[in-house]
Amino acid sequence: xxxxxxxxxxxxxxxxxxxxxxxxxxxxxxxxxxxxxxxxxxxxxxxxxxxxxxxxxxxxxxxxxxxxxxxxxxxxxxxxxxxxxxxxxxxxxxxxxxxxxxx
Numbered sequence: 001x002x003x004x005x006x007x008x009x010x011x012x013x014x015x016x017x018x019x020x021x022x023x024x025x026x027x028x029x030x031x032x033x034x035x036x037x038x039x040x041x042x043x044x045x046x047x048x049x050x051x052x053x054x055x056x057x058x059x060x061x062x063x064x065x066x067x068x069x070x071x072x073x074x075x076x077x078x079x080x081x082x083x084x085x086x087x088x089x090x091x092x093x094x095x096x097x098x099x100x101x102x103x
Contacts, residue, residue: 019046025092026053028077051090056080058087 024030027040034040043053051058055076063069064085071080074095081089 022046022050022053025050025078028092028094051087054078054080054090056087056090060085 020031020034022043023040024034026043027034027037029037055073055078056071060082062085063082066082067084069082071082072093072095073079077093077095079091079093080087
């Protein structure tokens, strides 16, 4: 039997859905695949909202006059939805590899 990594024995101790959502988002996997990884990113502090752990800012002054817009990041595979420049929703997405997209 493979030796279990230290974090794997600790991962089931993370409390609640909030922690799991943060772990899934920053590691860009769902819960099933998170358990299969040989290493993961784990923040020191789980007390902040999910958006704090993702790459988009809470607000963008440049788009404050745009009623609604959704932005995607290929490198981080994350989306952000803004209303009048304020972040209203963010989370992981899977857009595939950029080279595989049809033009």
